[in-house]
Amino acid sequence: MNICFWFAVLAIAAVEPPDGNALLARVDANIGSNGKVIVSEMIIQGRRGGRSVRTMSWVSGTDRAFTEYLAPERERGTKMLKLGDRLWTYSPQSDRTISISGHMLRQSVAGSDLSYEDMMEDPKLTNLYSAEVVGPDSVGDRPAWLLELKARAEGVAYQRRRLWVDRERDLILREERLSAAGRLLKTMEVLSVGRYEGRWLADRAVFRDALREGGGTEIRIDSIAFDVVIPEHIFSTASLRR
Amino acid sequence: MTILRLAVRNLRGAGIRTWLNAFALSLAFVAIIFGQGLLQGMNRQAEDASVAWQYGGGQYRQENYDPHDPLTLEAARAPLPPELRALAEAGRAAPVLIIQGSIYPGGRMMPVQVRGIPPDQRVVAIPTAALAGDGEVLPVLLGARMAQAAGLEVGDYVTVQWRDARGAFDARDARVAEVMRTSVETVDKGIVWVPLARLQELTGLADAATLVTVERGLRRPPAVAGWDFRGPDYLLADLRQMVRSKSAGQALMFGVLFLLAMLAIFDTQLLSVFRRRREIGMLVALGMTRAQVIALFTLEGALHAVLAALVGAVYGAPLFILLGRHGFTVPGGDTWGFAIGERIHPAYTAGLVLGTTALVFVVATVVAWLPTRRIAKLRPTDALQGRGG
Amino acid sequence: MLAFLAKGLLRDRSRSLFPLLTVAVGVSLCVLLDAYIRGARDGILRTTASFVSGHVRVTTRAAAREGVGASNELALLDAAALQDELERDHPGVDWTPRIRFGGLLDVPDSAGRTRAQTPIAGMAVDLAPDGPERRILNLEQALVSGRLPEAPDEVLVAAELARRLELGPGDRLTLVSSTMHGAMAVHNFILAGTVRFGITAMDRAAMLAPIEGIRPALDMADAADEILGFLPRFQYDDREAARLAAAFNTGRGEGDDEFAAEMNTLRTASGLGGMMDLIDYASALIVGLFVVAMSVVLWNAGLMGSLRRYGEIGIRLALGEPKGAVYRALLAESLLIGLVGSALGTLVGLGFSYYLQEVGFNIAGMMQDATMVMDDVIRARIAPPSYIVGFLPGLLATFAGAAISGLGVYRRQTASLAKEFSG
Structure with a gap:
């Protein structure tokens, strides 16, 4: 009887849709942190087979990020710095720091299905979108909320998004990026999740350009550390040549 | 006037040879007009198409x-x-x-x-x-x-x-x-x-x-x-530059064609002067000055060009009109990298026809005159006996 | 008999020299025209061959399908082995690998920060002094400033582009591009010199780099987008190219391997097939027309040759020589004149053509901006048809002229001969 009661309560609580913006804020909070250090791998499917790139990133807040390439050998030591809406790259072979702007930002990163612009985007979705819960859904065996996001501003690259958020873990399990008119442009699918420092995070996901045929780009997180104190000097162009 | 009448009569007397020369010359004539017309036509077509499809006014x-x-x-x-x-x-x-x-x-x-x-x-x-x-x-x-x-x-x-x-x-x-x-x-x-x-x-x-x-x-x-x-002139500059460089090469080709036709006249003239020494002697003996005789012979040679123009007109004009009106199909004309259609309509302007004709006349006259200079060196007495030259 | 006739021809200049010269001049013009038109056709194809498709072009199947501008991802791997194989199988052909790349040219200021950035279209070629590319791309002629690259990290850019970026020889510049795998590629080069292409699009954005410098920059070790083949003397021969391609493609990469190598000819790779057909058609027409005109002229000359000898023939007939014998002698003479004249004419024509083939006639030299890759040298090309295009009509027309005018011999009345003789 007791058990039954609690199941019923849980079920009702789960089906009662939360407020969209509040849910989105929880999603942001789940991955947000003052200082994060991430080691990840990107596996890119090209026409001649796959290749992978390993990077280590230091992220502070929403607008500062510093990334260093660890592998492959050829790209080791290449660094990227994002400060707000500006992006620089440093290549050790040429010992040049080059500012990436305009047209270049739309190029794909390392041949992947993601552009520099995609990576430059404000990671805090609540800053860009207002959200509404469409209803309950599920991804695989996980119950989820389907969330419709609409851009608050006109300049946002993807005017609409649909997120499938794990009901218990505040974690995006699947994502579709759409144009204002609802045309599907890009998809992201979570392949596996893991628990890191008490948070549930996607540690393997595949990004695909929905208009193009191709194998997509897989991102794997090897390690992630939250609330790391990152020295200020990391986020300066001088550190690129360090 | 006498000289003209004489020249015409002499030409007619030469019969088939005159017509052959005229025909050869007319081929050069027609080819040059055809080729230039083709180039102008292509040029005009390319410009027209660019204007019609892209540049307007x-x-x-x-x-x-x-x-x-x-x-x-x-x-x-x-x-x-x-x-x-x-x-x-x-x-x-x-x-x-x-x-x-x-x-x-x-x-x-x-x-x-x-x-x-x-x-x-x-x-x-x-x-x-x-x-x-x-x-x-x-x-x-x-x-x-x-x-x-x-x-x-x-x-x-x-x-x-x-x-x-x-x-x-x-x-x-x-x-x-x-x-x-x-x-x-x-x-x-x-x-x-x-x-x-x-x-x-x-x-x-x-x-x-x-x-x-x-x-x-x-x-x-x-x-x-x-x-x-x-303006159109600015927008069409690249195209015109391309056509200009193409026509330079064509000019050289026409030069060779022209040379051949002139060879025919030159040869004929040379022979005439050689064969008709007696006639020359007679004409001089009858009171013609050497200059007049040279004029007669030169005129005869140059008249080839007139005949050529006539002969050329007989078969060339219908050809040009037909081609100009209906054009002809170019295989893969749209793969050319510049704008000409699949049908080329050569453009024959009055300037082109008149200009070519004038050029042929002038050159034919000069070429006809060259071999006659030796007439001036002939002594009437020798010439009358068929000697000299 | 022949010796007798030959002696006659030699001794009587009016009987031999003029007809001979006429034939020779006519035939030589014919030969020259034929070679010239063939050369002009080569000239029209030259730019396309040099910059786009070569005479034959070896790429992967996937790259061939996507055409010029296909991604470097579709490049040929093991390019050196492939080139060796091509060189072994077709030693007369110049084989040269190329890589096309796009990206940004980033010009640093003294502190190494970006001073200027512009998109470029690049081509990496073998710039070795003894390699074929310097000649194919006419680089020495096209150099505006500086010199040609001598080291792997030295490059050329279009003079106009250099002017806009305020670059001069010796300046440092950085290429920002992507590797054949799509990774970002950043590489430093030194500007060796600037060139003028004569094609607006290239003069605004082109960069030429040594392939051994671009390969490491774009992570394309032993790779090439294409290996171009240029036929001997840089003369495009469609049949030969098609033969090469067929031989190469037979039995190669059975199945659907999209990275198997495939050879295409200039005709198929450039889409210029239609234009080439037109040129062939037009040249046949022009040469044909010219041959007709020349035949008429020579025929006429043959006619005149016989007329000239009206008196002589009269005497010979009067002396009792049979008409048939006189006619045959006339024919034999014309044949001799035609033969010698045509041979002489062909030789002279070939001589001029050879000069035009080897040296050329430079119209660009007469124009103002002569320094450019697009050369405007008019060249001729001698090919097997050159040997007969003048010779045969020269011989036949002379003979036909004599044959027709000689018929007059049969019409001559013996009775009137004496009169002519005295007249």
């Missing part, structure tokens, strides 16, 4: 627009100024908005320029009427080369992607409303034509354009701040 270009640099496109658009809007509304100008985008035929990405143009425009020959209508699906018009490269046919659907005024991605399924055949590659390759108003609306670039093509014959286009007017 000239283009206003937004001051940042650089047709050679696609990266400038984003900065190269502005709302139509009132002067140009008035022209467009009067049907005397066609605004075009150019946006960088991609299409995805068969899952493959192809970078393209999405160009918006009013479906009811009549300034350029692009069959934009096919873009009219307000169905849900975006209609697109492709050139045949573009359609082939993308593997698309009329009725096919294809996804078009671009970024709007603020940089947001947008994509639409579009339907190929028409595939046009044009000799002008620059309105075909890598270009997707869509209705202007739809493109302006979809991109949030209300009323904007990148360039405005004005109708042919528009006199004194107004100066518009922020827009540069480029």
Whole structure:
């Protein structure tokens, strides 16, 4: 009887849709942190087979990020710095720091299905979108909320998004990026999740350009550390040549 | 007058030889006129096509627009100024908005320029009427080369992607409303034509354009701040330069052809002077001055050119008229990289025909005169006996 | 008999020299025209061959399908082995690998920060002094400033582009591009010199780099987008090219391996097939027309040759020589004149053609901006048809002229001969 009661309560609580913006804020909070250090791998499917790139990133807040390439050998030591809406790259072979702007930002990163612009985007979705819960859904065996996001501003690259958020873990399990008119442009699918420092995070996901045929780009997180104190000097162009 | 009558009679007396010479010369004549006409015709056709399909009476270009640099496109658009809007509304100008985008035929990405143009425009020959209508699906018009490269046919659907005024991605399924055949590659390759108003609306670039093509014959286009007017002469300069370099080579060929025809006259003259020494002696004995005799012989030679013009006219004129009117088919003329259609219509202007004729006359006269100089050295007494020379 | 006739021809200049010269001049003009038109055709194809498709072009199947501008991802791997194989199988052909790349040219200021950036279209070629590319791309001629690259990290850019970026020889510049796998590629080069192409699009954005410098920069070790083949003397021969391609493609990469190598000819790779047909058609027409005109002239000369000898023939007939014998002698003489004249004419024509073939006639030299890659040298080309295009008509027309005018011999009345003789 007791058990039954609690199941019923849980079920009702789960089906009662939360407020969209509040849910989105929880999603942001789940991955947000003052200082994060991430080691990840990107596996890119090209026409001649796959290749992978390993990077280590230091992220502070929403607008500062510093990334260093660890592998492959050829790209080791290449660094990227994002400060707000500006992006620089440093290549050790040429010992040049080059500012990436305009047209270049739309190029794909390392041949992947993601552009520099995609990576430059404000990671805090609540800053860009207002959200509404469409209803309950599920991804695989996980119950989820389907969330419709609409851009608050006109300049946002993807005017609409649909997120499938794990009901218990505040974690995006699947994502579709759409144009204002609802045309599907890009998809992201979570392949596996893991628990890191008490948070549930996607540690393997595949990004695909929905208009193009191709194998997509897989991102794997090897390690992630939250609330790391990152020295200020990391986020300066001088550190690129360090 | 006597000399002329004598010359004509002598020519007639020579019979078939005269006609053969005239025929050979006429071949050169006809070939030169044909070749030049062909070149002029191709040139004119290329210019006409470029004007008809692309340049009209000239283009206003937004001051940042650089047709050679696609990266400038984003900065190269502005709302139509009132002067140009008035022209467009009067049907005397066609605004075009150019946006960088991609299409995805068969899952493959192809970078393209999405160009918006009013479906009811009549300034350029692009069959934009096919873009009219307000169905849900975006209609697109492709050139045949573009359609082939993308593997698309009329009725096919294809996804078009671009970024709007603020940089947001947008994509639409579009339907190929028409595939046009044009000799002008620059309105075909890598270009997707869509209705202007739809493109302006979809991109949030209300009323904007990148360039405005004005109708042919528009006199004194107004100066518009922020827009540069480029007249047909400016727009056609590259094409003309190309034609000029081609005609230099052709001239050399005609020179050789010409040389051969002149060889015939020269040879004939040489023989005449040699064979008709007695006649020359007689004429001098009868009181003609040597200059008069030289004039007679030169005239005879030069008359070949007149005959050649006549002979050439007999078979050349119908040929030229026929070719000029109906043109002839060029295999793969649209693969030439510049605008000539699949049918070439040679252009024979009066200037070309008269100029060539005059040139042939002058050169034939000189060539006919050269061998007669030896007449001046003949002694009438020797000549009468058939000696000397 | 022949010796007798030959002696007669030699001794009587009016009987031999003029007809002979006429034949020779006519035939030589014919030969020259034929070679010239063939050379002009080569000239029209030269730019396309040099910059786009070579005479034959070896790429992967996928790259061939996507055409010029296909991604570097579709490049040929093991390019050196493939080139060796091509060189072994077709030693007369110049084989040269190329890589096309796009990207940004980033010009640093003194502190190494970006001073200017512009998109470029690049081509990497073998710039070795003894390699074929310097000649194919006419680089020495096209150099505006500086010199040609001598080291792997030295490059050329279009003079106009250099002017816009305020670059001069010796300046440092950085290429920002992507590797054949799509990774970002950043590489420093030194500007060795600037060139003028004569093609607007290239003059605004082109960069030429040594392929051994671009390969490491774009992570394309032993890879090439294409290996171009240029037929001997840089003369395009469609049949030969098609033969090479067929031989190469047979039995190669069975199945649907999209990275198997495939050879295409200039005709198929460039889409210029239609234009080439037109040129062939037009040249046949022009040469044909010219041969007719020359035949008429020579026929006429043959006619005149016989007329000239009206008196002589009269005497011979009067002396009792049979008409048939006189006619045959006339024919034999004309044959001799035709033979010697045509041979002489062909030789002279070939001589001029050879000069035009080897040295050329430079119209660009007469124009203002002569420094450019697009050369405007008019060249001729000698080919097997050159040997007969003048010779045969020269011989036949002379003979036909004599044969027809000689018929007059049969019409001559013996009775009137004496009168002619005395007259």
